[in-house]
Amino acid sequence: MEPITIRIQTAPFDLGAEMQVLRAGRLDVGAIASFVGLCRDHHPGVCDPGHVQAMELEHYPGMTERAIADMVHEAQARWPLLGVTVIHRVGRLLPGDDIVLVLVASAHRAAAFAACEFLMDYLKTQAPFWKKETTPEGGQWVDARESDDAALRRWGVESDNAG
Numbered sequence: 001m002e003p004i005t006i007r008i009q010t011a012p013f014d015l016g017a018e019m020q021v022l023r024a025g026r027l028d029v030g031a032i033a034s035f036v037g038l039c040r041d042h043h044p045g046v047c048d049p050g051h052v053q054a055m056e057l058e059h060y061p062g063m064t065e066r067a068i069a070d071m072v073h074e075a076q077a078r079w080p081l082l083g084v085t086v087i088h089r090v091g092r093l094l095p096g097d098d099i100v101l102v103l104v105a106s107a108h109r110a111a112a113f114a115a116c117e118f119l120m121d122y123l124k125t126q127a128p129f130w131k132k133e134t135t136p137e138g139g140q141w142v143d144a145r146e147s148d149d150a151a152l153r154r155w156g157v158e159s160d161n162a163g
Helices: 015-023 063-078 109-126 146-153
Strands: 004-009 031-038 054-059 081-089 091-093 098-106 127-134 138-142
Touching: 004 063, 004 127, 015 031, 015 081, 015 098, 031 109, 054 081, 063 109, 081 109, 098 109, 109 127, 109 146
Parallel strands: 004 081
Antiparallel strands: 031 098, 054 091, 054 127, 081 098, 127 138
C-alpha cells in the first residue's frame, strides 16, 4: 500500500521533512517530483508587483480533504505511484509564504512528473478552496481562470469554473 498524506493546515510545512517522510525506508522509489506553490505580491495581468498585501484561503473541512483524496485516487489509477503527499495551507498568507506542497513518488520520473502536474492542475480547478486577496483597495475574491480550466482539459477532465 502506497502512503498517502493529505493535510489542510494553517502552519508552514517543511519540504525536506515531508520528502524524508515520504521516502523513509523505501528502496523502490526511484523518483520524487515536487511542487511548492507560493503566495505572490501581485496578480498577473490584474495588478502590479507589491499590490497584493495578503491572501486569505478558506475551505470546507472534511469536504476539501475528500475532494483531494479523490484526486489522488484518480492519479493512482493513471500512473504507477508509490506515494503521494498533498499539503495545502489555509488562513491568512503573506507574499512569499508557501501555500501548497505536492510530492509524488514513483519508480520512474515520467510518472512522478506527470502525476504531480496532474494533481496541481486538479487542485487549481476542482479542490474546494476560496481565495481572497487584500490590496490597498480592500479585499477581493479571486475568480477562476480559463487557463486553469484549459490545463485540466489536457488530462481529459472537463471543468467550467471560469465560465
